[in-house]
Amino acid sequence: MIRSVHVPAEILEVEPLAPDISSFRLALPSGLGSSPGQFVMVWVPGVGEAPISVAWEEGREVGLVVARRGSVTSALHSSSPGDRVHLRGPLGRGFSLAGVGRALLVCGGYGCAPLLGLARRASGSGVEVDAALGFRSAELAILVGEFGAASSSVLLATDDGSAGIRGTAVDAAERMLRGRRYDAIYASGPEPMLVEALRRLRGAAPRFQLSLERLIRCGLGLCGACEVCGWRVCSDGPVLDARMLVGCPDLGVTWRDRTGRPTGRPGLGGGRGEEREERGKGIGGGKGGEGVRMGGGREVIP
């Protein structure tokens, strides 16, 4: 029987990466056995439970990159080494590397977290990886050195040009596609960025997978709260093939609030009311209602 009750996890280290984004290194009783792109539900008793992408896993240790978004992520940001949280997972479907020799990773903001685990897994199994990373500004750029260590080349972009090229992650990806062919493109980030990636990068490689972030409740594929165009982000995803999302009118346009009612983008003008925790889950490693946009490019690591 497969079960997913919570396991206790001790916080070993908290490393601030950018304002309101920190990396957490956790020790578990045993490894989760996660695949890159899968997520865990992080439970802080008395506070709540939020979905967070696994950024990396090694032995009994798991890394999570968490953006401060609501009550659970705020509690995590206030925690210290030695504190305990509770995880259930791994949940959902991750990225597929089968048959891929060369991959292009495209990500924005804290959506880069799950792709770091993918980059490490890929390079560890002989897949050549290039990464196009986008952030709003140099101050918000995270994991750039880590991607450098796990990739052949990294192109960094910021909206304001304060680091790397001026532009978006998709701009950076297009630049990388000029000179090379890839077997697969993997994208993770805020939904408007994913819409842009779908529009501009689809067809550029035989495989194209995207990691989505939505309101997640049960995390098991039961309740339907995370539905987008018929797919349950928690269990059909969070990683979906691009062809599953072609023609999806909701992507980047329509979300659901906690009642299930269709609504505008959480955290931006169209949303209704204050964010609650499950909204805009950290599934992309924590992409979210922040309007993180990507920027243009310069080769950081040749």
Place this chain on the structure above:
Amino acid sequence: MTAPSLEVDLAGLRLRNPTILASGVLGVLSPALLSRAQEGGAAAVVTKTVTPEPREGYDNPVAVDLGFGYVNAMGIPNPGAEEAARELAGVVGSLRIPVIAGVGGSSARDLGEVVSALVGAGPDAFEVNASCPHVRGMGASLLDDPREFSDAVSAAAGAAGGRPVFVKLPPGDQVEAAGRALDAGASGLTAVNTVRAMVIDVYARVPVLSAGFGGLSGPAIRPAAVAAVYSLSEAYPDVPLVGVGGVETWRDAAEMMLAGASAVGVGSAVARRGIGVFGEIARGLAAYLESEGFSSVSELVGAAHRR
């Protein structure tokens, strides 16, 4: 010899096979998601319970997977009757199979209001949730006041414009409550809802679900559901019954039908086995019927009572 028929008649609803998506599962009024249940083989869908006012439901954690079943307490999140009517119309317009609107409330007035709001959207039937084990003042607590319960069912039936109204009951001996529901105008019964349950984390040393109590579903409750259906069928042999509780395979479905169910609700198995589980059950039933020499699945209904 012709292939055995899987079609069943459920209070006038014609179902292509006996499997129905149970209420609360895939519980948003999304034509795209509910269409996947249809493509997966479901012969009808029951929507999430709709209440008069919008409900956000409980904070996470709302569900735990125990392996032998789930314990959940979502808190009946739904957009409220007015918005749900709009979305339900889209669902009814998109699906070729019958759509049964799940409805709930804490009073006769609530039920009348919700059914009146939804009837124009054109659902094929209604299912009154009289059995949610964890929302106070709603669901199972409707049964605490027999008069209010009867009034609620009659309000729903009165507003349903002649469409069938099913009443969903909790586990246990509900023969009396079922009788009241039928007297008040219910056309059929759904049994059972989840079993009131709790999970305590031994490391956190507190209940896991934010609501504390929740409802157990999945294979763990199947024998309890079979018992409930059997008792109801014995008491009301001519009443259409939908058997729900841990049905995952054709064998589970056949058992539920032998106990007296005309159709089976499938819920947790959608997460445990995938959305194609309806078709798998239907195909398995067909093979069973053929090998056992039945010409129609309806011959199974209640057959375990005729010893």
